Amino acid sequence: MISLQDIGELELIKRVELLVQQAQDKKVVLPLGDDCAVIKVGNKFLLISSDMSVEDVHFLSDKFPPTAIGWKVMASAWSDIASMGGEPRWALVSMALPKRISVQKVERIYEGMMEATKFVNAVIVGGDTTTSYDDKIVIDVTVIGEAIHKKYITRSGAKPGDILAVTGTLGNSSAGLVALQKDLPETFLWRSQWYPVPRIQEGKWLCTKANVSAMIDISDGLLTDAEHIAEMSGVGINIHKQKIPISEELSIFCKEHNLSIDNFILGGGEEYQLLVTVPQEKWKKIQNKFNKKFSCGITEIGYVTKEWQGVRVDGVVPSIKGYEHFR
């Protein structure tokens, strides 16, 4: 018997896509394999995505304030709309809950989801509640956004010669998880793990004003998500490790606790920064405008090449892996 553990999440997704893609519908503009599906409703394009979070897999219940559980599951779902440059609109929330959980905790979780939804100027319109079999919370969030002027950015448009760039700083969220697990009082890093920021305004701007060629949000780690762009675009990507933007807090944290920073910045997931590719001739202008407009900033960290397929770090195939379910 072959189990999911043997094949991993990425192979499972490929097999499911084969099963599902048999069906066709002309109103499905972009069906599977990107951050969102794109469907045509009247003269509008809607972006749709689902994101399932499991207690003690995606969030540590005893290390998270309940509002942070709600914020994180909702913000990570909205991040998929950001990664295509869309405008957030509506969300549905399904929750499997233990019978013995306190009502107050459930209400705090919903409040966190509401805050993240208000933050992106959207609304929760429905959902489902059910009993969880074991004492673990499972939350699935479906988000729907709208493509502004029918325009959205996929993972598949990167071209050799493009600049690879990333918003904000990397590694804070995964370092925050380690700090929480080890009870190290690093509030900046904790907050990066608890309250990730979906880059909605940044994504919309990069889509409509900057015409970036490919975009993805970093949910599974820089290397894994860069690999998604490389694979879907049929190109190679080179990352200059020294150029990856790092917060002072992460730098001090790694030095103080003698931790390698590479795992956090290359492999650490749940960052929800945007990773984009930009035609070289446009890059300087886009960078200047972006950095004036958005406090998170955008940084060049590599380039797209036709010399090889897949992702390399300073020209070398990396040994660090991003997060993959079932492995």
Add this chain to the structure above:
Amino acid sequence: MISLQDIGELELIKRVELLVQQAQDKKVVLPLGDDCAVIKVGNKFLLISSDMSVEDVHFLSDKFPPTAIGWKVMASAWSDIASMGGEPRWALVSMALPKRISVQKVERIYEGMMEATKFVNAVIVGGDTTTSYDDKIVIDVTVIGEAIHKKYITRSGAKPGDILAVTGTLGNSSAGLVALQKDLPETFLWRSQWYPVPRIQEGKWLCTKANVSAMIDISDGLLTDAEHIAEMSGVGINIHKQKIPISEELSIFCKEHNLSIDNFILGGGEEYQLLVTVPQEKWKKIQNKFNKKFSCGITEIGYVTKEWQGVRVDGVVPSIKGYEHFR
């Protein structure tokens, strides 16, 4: 500490609705409390609903063929589109899966979901896969349908004097669950539990041709779902128990095994038959046309009244309860 067990699912939903309804959006036509939310996209109305299923709560993994797991979770989600009279369009599927589950079983589950989706002429456009914490499968399905000519039927339109009617026969699915649990070889009843039929064509017809005043699908049992109509419409409902349509298979099963039929037909959930209220003067004509057109048939089982609030059976407040999570 007050737990979910203390307040139950219905009270939880009321509390969540209070939290969530603070936010408003003019494009949300019908936000919470019905089978689907209704949102306005351009000049179209979309119906959206999510349905979460948990292994050994919603389906018994060792008593279900894997394709039946997929069919059931998907068909029950499409039934929410049927219950508002909508046209099925797109679905997203999120699954939490144990690491040790066989790839083949997962593929069979997806095949079942595909079959139920093809059955209603819709497509799966996206979703998520993740590791489940314990060894239980959790599946959340989000379905999107379209209101034909912007028309849909809610739970809130029942008027005193209306006829209460139901499609098909009741009790088969919940009796099938008992037969499976007790290993009684009742293939008709097993199949009712495994492969419920979402009444899409029937729902569309009742919405667009029959102008029924209220509609719901029976997912939590006749009494609970009639109660939803009564509450949302601000009316009373009387059910004539002797009029409830019963299959020969269920009748024989109950006699052979000395089981009370009342729990199955009044309290048994997961029927996915449609429960409607119809203005009295229209009833005979609608019944005749429906029974000519649809093999499942439609039967008068009671009436709507202003004499009391809530649901009674032959004039008496019933002691049987439908299914409620967390209790």
